[in-house]
Amino acid sequence: MTATTVSDTRYTWSPGRDADPPPLGGKGAALRALNEAGLPVPDWFAVAPAACRDSLPGPAQEALSAGRLPADALTELAPAPAVREAVSEAVARTFGAEDDLRLAVRSSAPEEDAAEHSFAGQLESFLFVPPAAVPARVADVWRSAFRASVLEYRRSQGLDGAPPPPAVVVQRMVDPSRAGVAFSADPSTGRRGRCVVAAVRGAGTPLVDGVEEGDTYRVDREGRVVDRTLRPQRVVHRRGRDGAGLRETTLPVEEGGAPTLTDDEAAAVAALARRAERHFGRPQDIEWAWADGTLHLLQSRPITNLAGQPDPDAPLRVWDNSNIAESYSGVTTPLTFSFARHAYEEVYRGFYRVMGVPPSRIEAHADTFRTMIGLVRGRIYYNLLSWYDSLSLLPGFRVTRAFMEDMMGVDERLPEDLLPDREPASWTEWLADGLTMLRSAGRLLAQHWRLPRRIEGFYDHLDAVLTPPEPGLDRMRLDELADYYRGLEAQLLEQWDVPIANDFFAMIFHGLSRRLVAAWTDVDDPVNLHNNLLTGHAEVVSTEPARRMREMAERAADDDALVETLCSGSRPEIRRALREHPSLQDQFEAYLDRFSDRCLDELKLESPTLRDDPTPLYRGVGRLARRLRTADRPPAGAGDERLRENAEARLRDALEGHPLRRRVARWALTHAWGRVAARENLRFERTRVFGVCRRLFVEMGRRLHAEGLLDAPRDVFYLEVDEVLGVVEGTASTTDLRALVTARRAEFERYREEDSPPDRFRTRGAVHVHDLIEPEDDGATDADASTRLEGLGCGPGTVEGPVRVVDNPRDVTLDGDEILVAKRTDPGWITLLAACRGLLVEQGNLLSHAAIVAREMGLPAVVSLPGVTERLDDGDVVRVDGSAGTVERVPEA
Numbered sequence: 001m002t003a004t005t006v007s008d009t010r011y012t013w014s015p016g017r018d019a020d021p022p023p024l025g026g027k028g029a030a031l032r033a034l035n036e037a038g039l040p041v042p043d044w045f046a047v048a049p050a051a052c053r054d055s056l057p058g059p060a061q062e063a064l065s066a067g068r069l070p071a072d073a074l075t076e077l078a079p080a081p082a083v084r085e086a087v088s089e090a091v092a093r094t095f096g097a098e099d100d101l102r103l104a105v106r107s108s109a110p111e112e113d114a115a116e117h118s119f120a121g122q123l124e125s126f127l128f129v130p131p132a133a134v135p136a137r138v139a140d141v142w143r144s145a146f147r148a149s150v151l152e153y154r155r156s157q158g159l160d161g162a163p164p165p166p167a168v169v170v171q172r173m174v175d176p177s178r179a180g181v182a183f184s185a186d187p188s189t190g191r192r193g194r195c196v197v198a199a200v201r202g203a204g205t206p207l208v209d210g211v212e213e214g215d216t217y218r219v220d221r222e223g224r225v226v227d228r229t230l231r232p233q234r235v236v237h238r239r240g241r242d243g244a245g246l247r248e249t250t251l252p253v254e255e256g257g258a259p260t261l262t263d264d265e266a267a268a269v270a271a272l273a274r275r276a277e278r279h280f281g282r283p284q285d286i287e288w289a290w291a292d293g294t295l296h297l298l299q300s301r302p303i304t305n306l307a308g309q310p311d312p313d314a315p316l317r318v319w320d321n322s323n324i325a326e327s328y329s330g331v332t333t334p335l336t337f338s339f340a341r342h343a344y345e346e347v348y349r350g351f352y353r354v355m356g357v358p359p360s361r362i363e364a365h366a367d368t369f370r371t372m373i374g375l376v377r378g379r380i381y382y383n384l385l386s387w388y389d390s391l392s393l394l395p396g397f398r399v400t401r402a403f404m405e406d407m408m409g410v411d412e413r414l415p416e417d418l419l420p421d422r423e424p425a426s427w428t429e430w431l432a433d434g435l436t437m438l439r440s441a442g443r444l445l446a447q448h449w450r451l452p453r454r455i456e457g458f459y460d461h462l463d464a465v466l467t468p469p470e471p472g473l474d475r476m477r478l479d480e481l482a483d484y485y486r487g488l489e490a491q492l493l494e495q496w497d498v499p500i501a502n503d504f505f506a507m508i509f510h511g512l513s514r515r516l517v518a519a520w521t522d523v524d525d526p527v528n529l530h531n532n533l534l535t536g537h538a539e540v541v542s543t544e545p546a547r548r549m550r551e552m553a554e555r556a557a558d559d560d561a562l563v564e565t566l567c568s569g570s571r572p573e574i575r576r577a578l579r580e581h582p583s584l585q586d587q588f589e590a591y592l593d594r595f596s597d598r599c600l601d602e603l604k605l606e607s608p609t610l611r612d613d614p615t616p617l618y619r620g621v622g623r624l625a626r627r628l629r630t631a632d633r634p635p636a637g638a639g640d641e642r643l644r645e646n647a648e649a650r651l652r653d654a655l656e657g658h659p660l661r662r663r664v665a666r667w668a669l670t671h672a673w674g675r676v677a678a679r680e681n682l683r684f685e686r687t688r689v690f691g692v693c694r695r696l697f698v699e700m701g702r703r704l705h706a707e708g709l710l711d712a713p714r715d716v717f718y719l720e721v722d723e724v725l726g727v728v729e730g731t732a733s734t735t736d737l738r739a740l741v742t743a744r745r746a747e748f749e750r751y752r753e754e755d756s757p758p759d760r761f762r763t764r765g766a767v768h769v770h771d772l773i774e775p776e777d778d779g780a781t782d783a784d785a786s787t788r789l790e791g792l793g794c795g796p797g798t799v800e801g802p803v804r805v806v807d808n809p810r811d812v813t814l815d816g817d818e819i820l821v822a823k824r825t826d827p828g829w830i831t832l833l834a835a836c837r838g839l840l841v842e843q844g845n846l847l848s849h850a851a852i853v854a855r856e857m858g859l860p861a862v863v864s865l866p867g868v869t870e871r872l873d874d875g876d877v878v879r880v881d882g883s884a885g886t887v888e889r890v891p892e893a
Helices: 006-011 025-036 049-055 058-065 081-095 131-144 148-156 263-280 322-326 334-354 359-364 366-370 384-391 397-408 427-465 478-495 497-520 526-533 541-556 560-568 571-579 582-595 615-630 638-654 659-706 713-718 721-729 737-753 827-833 849-856
Strands: 044-047 103-108 125-129 167-172 178-183 195-201 215-219 225-229 237-242 245-250 284-291 294-302 316-320 373-376 379-383 760-764 788-790 792-795 798-805 819-822 838-841 861-863 877-881 886-889
Touching (some): 006 049, 025 044, 049 131, 081 131, 103 131, 263 294, 316 384, 334 366, 359 366, 427 659, 497 526, 526 792, 541 582, 659 721, 792 849, 819 827, 827 849, 838 849
Parallel strands (some): 798 819, 819 838
Antiparallel strands (some): 103 125, 103 167, 178 284, 284 294, 316 760, 373 379, 788 886, 792 861, 877 886
């Protein structure tokens, strides 16, 4: 190895030398990495930033160290003698004494060619530089790093202070026959499987500078050119000696000339770009050149605009919160999501087994069941394609999918091209599918016939399973709690296919009866008619809390002092007041014993229950009692009965003279109501299950806190189920639970502060890596400015008054004269509904909790009002017709 001087060691560095390199900047660091990867890089060396500093006068060096550099300090900037000597020695050592040697002198600033900002075109580069002119060109690069345009670019990129001195790369200049750039991923579409190669004849400078467009080739992962765009090139470059530098002349070429690259050559360039990508671990933008039959890699930098951009070739997912937001609104903790995701997976696997789907097909769709719901920015969504895919395992998919969309509350139908393709490809597959369909149809009929008895058995099974253990949960050890949970989970999942089967048949008969009503009646509002036909047939548990609250309010209404205490007193004051009314106190206790788990966000394990704080119940009963003394209220349940009787009369008139249609419609409607009523009652059983599991995990949190593994018992909600149980069972990969909780708490707090994702959006590829694909905005329409909104009327009566838009019902107080407006509600809103005069809900239908409770409480109500929470503001005065389903703004009350 050639001996080096002291100045050479400080000011220059060449690949392969023993000494550690100085700061090389973006280009220099990339070239060093490419050398180490064995890629075909022309010989080069770097001039260190120290050479620039030491070439400045003393005052200028001090100014630069202080983060400022006067412009006049650069006017006469030239390499110091020691620097000039070191650069000249490096040129001779690296390239030798070749005739016609020409070099490229390029900037390599610390922030240049970074993934965040490229500094493309900001600093100077010089091509075809004779060896003797290299020191002068190095100084030119130094000066370009401090000019006004670079400082402005730095400010635009959020970079403060004066730029640090750049390194400078000096590289052998090849004389190419073809050259250009290549992207290892398509920067215009984001397709990671397409490499884009752009090529011109001669040097690539005209292409990089935008003077020429060149030929463009798109190469797939297998090395096939799948698309080419050949452009007539107006110039070719020939080089010849011309005194101190190099002269370029241009020659015209015929339009439609031969391609610049063959397909094999384009594939070779693409392969080179992908080698650079593999080495750097991210998509690369390279400059390349063919010279003397050899492909050279001149530069490589990250493609800066791909971060967050999804690949259009990656799998698509469609996310929709529809009616799942009624159960899991807002940000949901990791414990609840992990609990719910596992339950969805196992329950639906069991359901399809019971429905006769072969185990091999169920296992083939394991990913489908594992991904039925997802957590995006802390919020739970349906993964719609998984739901469609699972439903396609049963016969009649093309019909039942529409029923599923109605029951899930999906407003936007999925495009046909996204639906699962289940068409058999051969006659043997047709035969096999036919036999499977017959077998599945037989199973469906048998399941429907057995379902009422299975539901009764399910209730008995649930009562037995949910019987409190001995000793009580509060006296169990942590390992006993974990064992009890495992046993409870196994027993519940064993028969949970019953509610899912009931939901499935509710979906079928609800959709079928709705279609029959629409097809066989000539009415303007078949949807309202159908929904009214399904109301008021039997008691459902959803109406019981409203009925009990009303009974308590009627008992309290005779005592003005008690009503005021319930409305505004403290909990100790309320308890003292209730001691003087023992029968009412017993009613409150009975309510809490049965419905304490039916709270706001009742399916979120982290939700506090009415047993934790019964104040919302006291307030709701007190306000309802206050209103009963001053308002003319319809009797409980009267709305349901009147709606149904009117609807049945309209149906009889419409089917007059069609006895067969009348019998078929009655059969479908009877089964629809039976299954929908059972669905509501079974949902309450689900609430009971979640209540037991909530108490279990709260107790586990207390044990983990007592053992010093958590700072507070409720920190357990920031852990996943398997992480909690893994501490007991020895399967946890991380036992530093405090660190997990701290990280997740901070993350989920950010989610709470951010704007919520839309109700429906798409993702491609890695869900949490790339940006969400939000629905296209179709722009405002005349209807947006209309003073009239139409939805589904579900609570008879007319009311006029100011609105109150409520997003989070916790700690909200209504004055009793307001009309409540919400995006969605859940059973826990019951205490707030007692204090309003009317109800408007953006989502839902006549069988949702909001509609059922509104009718029971005699509230004029309209549901299915898209955008109502955005189109109305607090204080807007509206007139609500709960029978017609209309809402009108009025200028004043």
